[in-house]
Amino acid sequence: MRRARRAYAKDYKNAGHLKAVEKPASTLAEVVKAAAGEEALKLASVIAKGRDVSEFRIAKTTKLDIQKARNLLYKLHSSNLADYRRVKDARKGVYISYWTLNNAAVKERYYKLQKERLQRFKERLEVETSNANCFFICPAACTRSDFARAEQQKFRCEECGQLLEQENNARTIDVLREKIREMEAAA
Numbered sequence: 001m002r003r004a005r006r007a008y009a010k011d012y013k014n015a016g017h018l019k020a021v022e023k024p025a026s027t028l029a030e031v032v033k034a035a036a037g038e039e040a041l042k043l044a045s046v047i048a049k050g051r052d053v054s055e056f057r058i059a060k061t062t063k064l065d066i067q068k069a070r071n072l073l074y075k076l077h078s079s080n081l082a083d084y085r086r087v088k089d090a091r092k093g094v095y096i097s098y099w100t101l102n103n104a105a106v107k108e109r110y111y112k113l114q115k116e117r118l119q120r121f122k123e124r125l126e127v128e129t130s131n132a133n134c135f136f137i138c139p140a141a142c143t144r145s146d147f148a149r150a151e152q153q154k155f156r157c158e159e160c161g162q163l164l165e166q167e168n169n170a171r172t173i174d175v176l177r178e179k180i181r182e183m184e185a186a187a
């Protein structure tokens with residue numbers, strides 16, 4: 001419950017920065033981060049520049065040790081975002097993997113993420129419009145509550161005890177509507 005509240009408060013704080021999510025990072029960045037984490041992005045960016053890029057070259061370019069690089073590469077592979085083939089190195093007698101980005105999967109995943117994001121924006125808009133001007137926020141932005149919950153809290157922030165203020169969420173509604181229009185136009 002406390003955790004959910006924190007997430008919500010964080011979400012609220014971010015509401016003022018909706019602009020920050022208006023211009024998402026590149027398709028690749030977004031997909032890789034969601035599927036395999038921020039760290040994997042460096043590797044994916046290297047692979048994206050070519051085909052059959054050797055694991056050693058990837059490790060060298062990203063300045064990661066080979067074991068770490070391999071772990072992240074397999075993470076990309078298990079998310080279906082990169083494919084590899086293993087070739088026996090005639091000189092050293094060991095297998096080396098060569099990596100290629102799965103562009104189709106990246107694209108597909110991106111559209112899926114966009115669709116989910118659009119859905120979240122719509123749900124958020126629904127909540128905002130059905131509670132127009134009925135949100136209560138802490139001046140320190142710890143919490144944001146609808147009327148029923150604010151009343152339960154006796155209009156005091158559960159985190160820091162300050163008196164809650166009624167919020168005019170017209171701007172948030174506008175930003176959400178605009179964002180949804182943009183996303184639908186781009187889809």
Ligand SMILES: [Zn+2]
Pocket residue numbers: 138139140141142143157158159160161162
């Ligand atoms: Zn507070």
